[in-house]
Amino acid sequence: MATTTATITLSSSDITDNALSISNTATLTTAGTDTGITETTGLARVKTSSGSNTLLLDFGLTGGVAQDVTADKSAKVYIKNVNDRGDGTKYVDILIKTREIGRLYGGDWMLIPYSGGSGEDIEYTASDTTETTLEYVVFYE
Amino acid sequence: MATTTATITLSSADLLSDNLSLSATTTLNKGGTTGTGLDQFRMERFKIATGTQFDLIEATTAASEDANYVYICNKNTDATHYVIISIYDVVIGRLYAGDWMFMPWDSDVVAVGAGGSAIEVQAYVAEAELEYCLFHNGETKLTSDDS
Numbered sequence: 001m002a003t004t005t006a007t008i009t010l011s012s013s014d015i016t017d018n019a020l021s022i023s024n025t026a027t028l029t030t031a032g033t034d035t036g037i038t039e040t041t042g043l044a045r046v047k048t049s050s051g052s053n054t055l056l057l058d059f060g061l062t063g064g065v066a067q068d069v070t071a072d073k074s075a076k077v078y079i080k081n082v083n084d085r086g087d088g089t090k091y092v093d094i095l096i097k098t099r100e101i102g103r104l105y106g107g108d109w110m111l112i113p114y115s116g117g118s119g120e121d122i123e124y125t126a127s128d129t130t131e132t133t134l135e136y137v138v139f140y141e
Numbered sequence: 142m143a144t145t146t147a148t149i150t151l152s153s154a155d156l157l158s159d160n161l162s163l164s165a166t167t168t169l170n171k172g173g174t175t176g177t178g179l180d181q182f183r184m185e186r187f188k189i190a191t192g193t194q195f196d197l198i199e200a201t202t203a204a205s206e207d208a209n210y211v212y213i214c215n216k217n218t219d220a221t222h223y224v225i226i227s228i229y230d231v232v233i234g235r236l237y238a239g240d241w242m243f244m245p246w247d248s249d250v251v252a253v254g255a256g257g258s259a260i261e262v263q264a265y266v267a268e269a270e271l272e273y274c275l276f277h278n279g280e281t282k283l284t285s286d287d288s
Contacts, residue, residue: 008212087175114233
């Protein structure tokens with residue numbers, strides 16, 4: 001087994017009267033066990049110049065990585081919008097099963113658990129046709 | 142405005158044949174700005190019983206079409222305990238004991254009739270103790286909740 005950790009630190013010195021500092025480390029394990037996850041896509045990069053929905057992770061794919069992600073387990077997905085923030089109006093909508101989760105502005109990242117399942121694809125839609133670059137990693141079993 | 146940063150470090154010495162070490166930091170800014178920080182947030186720690194899907198964060202027009210960020214952590218310690226996190230009826234995934242997640246959130250209340258965008262949570266196997274933090278833009282309270 002492997003040991004993979006994900007650490008988050010949220011910090012601010014001025015969002016409250018007192019400094020905010022939240023830090024947490026999760027060890028990525030298979031579902032319901034203390035056994036480390038052993039499969040990953042590795043870090044990947046995709047680009048799009050489309051303003052339409054684009055598949056990032058196709059769960060129904062008949063081959064490739066998505067097929068190997070077992071539904072309803074303990075997969076994790078990391079996504080980062082690598083673009084510069086620019087004027088702050090450009091972003092990428094992240095969707096699961098065409099339902100919008102939220103907007104990743106330039107430089108933003110996210111780490112979510114991913115259940116997958118039929119039709120539970122992860123998609124993204126850029127706010128315009130400016131070339132947008134995303135990086136992602138999937139950890140799965 | 143405030144300056145709030147979110148940093149992630151993903152690391153492993155033995156998942157791949159070489160070290161995995163990935164780090165990223167973002168500043169939580171308001172949408173449509175070059176660098177104006179979000180200055181409102183809420184944080185809570187609570188427990189939920191099994192068997193019911195609860196609204197963790199209800200959809201609101203104040204958080205629609207903008208930059209909002211949600212952090213959720215499952216504070217349970219038994220590896221078999223998990224919660225399912227959903228955007229209304231669309232499952233995002235299972236957050237097992239000790240896991241955390243961080244994601245952007247667009248509270249699209251326009252879509253309520255078609256499913257809405259409330260963040261919902263349901264515990265499985267056992268009662269779950271959760272922490273969450275929502276960084277958001279604009280929740281100016283104008284009327285009392287019971288008016």
